[in-house]
Amino acid sequence: MKVTPPAKLVIASRESRLAMWQAEHVRARLSALYPQCSIEILGMTTKGDQILDRTLSKVGGKGLFVKELEVAMEERRADLAVHSLKDVPMELPEGFKLAAVLEREDPRDAFVSNDYASLDDLPAGAIVGTSSLRRQALIAARYPHLVIRPLRGNLDTRLGKLDRGEYAAIILAAAGLKRLGMPQRIRSLIAPEQSLPAPGQGAMAIEILDGRDDLMALLEPLNHEATAQAVSAERTVSRVFGGSCQIPLAAFATVDAGTMHLRAMVATPDGKRIATADATGPANAPDALGKQIATTLQGEGAEDILAACKAMDAG
Numbered sequence: 145m146k147v148t149p150p151a152k153l154v155i156a157s158r159e160s161r162l163a164m165w166q167a168e169h170v171r172a173r174l175s176a177l178y179p180q181c182s183i184e185i186l187g188m189t190t191k192g193d194q195i196l197d198r199t200l201s202k203v204g205g206k207g208l209f210v211k212e213l214e215v216a217m218e219e220r221r222a223d224l225a226v227h228s229l230k231d232v233p234m235e236l237p238e239g240f241k242l243a244a245v246l247e248r249e250d251p252r253d254a255f256v257s258n259d260y261a262s263l264d265d266l267p268a269g270a271i272v273g274t275s276s277l278r279r280q281a282l283i284a285a286r287y288p289h290l291v292i293r294p295l296r297g298n299l300d301t302r303l304g305k306l307d308r309g310e311y312a313a314i315i316l317a318a319a320g321l322k323r324l325g326m327p328q329r330i331r332s333l334i335a336p337e338q339s340l341p342a343p344g345q346g347a348m349a350i351e352i353l354d355g356r357d358d359l360m361a362l363l364e365p366l367n368h369e370a371t372a373q374a375v376s377a378e379r380t381v382s383r384v385f386g387g388s389c390q391i392p393l394a395a396f397a398t399v400d401a402g403t404m405h406l407r408a409m410v411a412t413p414d415g416k417r418i419a420t421a422d423a424t425g426p427a428n429a430p431d432a433l434g435k436q437i438a439t440t441l442q443g444e445g446a447e448d449i450l451a452a453c454k455a456m457d458a459g
Contacts, residue, residue: 145359147415149178156222159187160298160431162320166348169323170246173311173366186222189211197246202359210351213242217353223349224359227377229344230317230350234383241424245375247368249319251346251348251396252280253339256306257313264331266290270312273305277413279315285415299324313341337438340394340409343378347371351459370399373427380434381408385446388434391453394435408437409448412453419444 153174157167164187171183182314187192189212210232213225218239229245236242241262260266265285272287273295274280282290295302295311299320306314313331352359374397395408407422421440425433438446 147178149174149181149345149362150223150358151180152182152184154222155183155185156216156225157185157187158213159189162299162324163228165323166228168349170224170226170366174362177365178362186216188216194196202411212309217351223352223356224363227349227351228320229347229349230342232344232349234343234379236351239354240347240351241354241387243352243356244363246348246350246366247370248338249346249375250322251341252315252318252334252336253334253341254321254378255313255332255334256303256316256329258293258307258330258348258432260313260331261336263290263313266312272411273302273311273314275302276315276342277390277392278394278409278411279339280315280344281413281415281418282394282409283315283415284413285411285418286338288415303329317345328360336396336407340407341396343382343393344375345396349375370427373397373404373430374399377404377406377430377434377437378408380431381406381438384435384438385410385441385450395434397430402427404430404433406433406437408441410441410449412449413456417445417449417452418447419449450454 155167155171157163161201167185171185174183210227216222216236217225252425255262268289269291271291271293272283273293275295276442283290283292295314297303302314302316317437318330320331350363377397378395382393385393392411392413397404397406403424404427409418409420411418419441420436421444423433423436423440
C-alpha cells in the first residue's frame with residue numbers, strides 16, 4: 145500500500161542524551177523512508193527526569209517518563225513519541241497505542257566499574273548501584289555480601305557518580321551504553337541466566353494517539369515483528385502481576401524460526417524468595433505464552449512473594 149506522508153511530523157522525546165539519540169534514530173529512519181517530510185523533535189523534561197532523590201517505585205513508577213509526552217500528543221504539539229519500551233507502563237492510558245517496536249539492541253545488563261571486572265570480583269561490603277528492584281533482587285540473591293544502593297539519574301549522571309567513587313560498580317542496560325557509543329564502559333555483560341532482563345529491555349517503541357491510522361501505516365516499516373512478539377509476551381507477564389516498579393520482575397523472550405522461548409521471574413527485593421518459570425510456544429501467540437508463564441509463576445508462589453513485597457514497601 146502506498147503511504148502518503150504529511151508535510152511535517154513532530155516527535156516528542158525526553159531530553160536526556162539517550163532519549164534524544166533514540167528520537168534522532170527514528171527521525172533518520174523516517175527521513176530515509178519519506179524524504180519529502182519535514183521531521184522535528186520536541187525535547188521535553190518529564191517528572192521522572194526531575195525527581196532523582198527517590199526510587200521510581202516510591203514516586204509513581206514508569207508513567208513518570210511518558211506523561212508529558214502524551215500530553216504533547218493530546219494537544220497536537222507532537223504526532224508521536226519515542227520511548228525506551230521498559231519505561232512504558234504495561235497499561236497505556238485510554239486514547240493511546242503503541243504503533244511500532246523497533247529491532248531490539250542487546251537486552252543484557254552490563255557491569256560497569258573502574259576497578260573490578262565483574263560482580264564475582266567485588267569484595268564484601270562493596271557498594272553496587274542500581275535503579276532497578278529486579279537487579280537488586282538478583283544481585284542480593286547471588287551476592288549477599290554486597291551492599292546495594294539506589295542509583296537514579298540519566299546515563300551520564302549515573303556514570304558520573306561511579307567515577308566520583310560513590311559506588312564500586314553500577315549495573316546498567318547494555319543497550320543504552322552501546323547506543324551512545326560507550327561500549328568501552330562495559331567491563332562485562334551479565335548473561336540472562338544470571339540477570340534476567342526486564343520486560344522490553346533493549347527495545348524502543350513508538351507511541352501515538354489511538355485512531356491515527358495514517359501514522360500506523362507510516363510507521364509500519366519500522367516495526368520489527370520478532371521483537372514486537374517477544375516484548376508482547378514479556379509485557380503480558382508483567383501486566384498480570386500489576387506491571388509496576390514496585391515488584392522485582394523479569395521477563396525475557398527470544399524468537400527463533402517462529403518459536404518463542406519465554407523465561408520469567410518474580411522475587412522479593414532482598415532476593416530471599418524467587419519464583420521462576422520458562423516455556424516455549426508459537427511466536428505468533430505471545431500473549432497466550434505470557435499468560436501461561438504467569439500462571440506457572442503463580443503456582444510457584446508468586447502471589448505470596450508479591451504480598452511480601454507490598455508488606456516490605458508499606459513497612
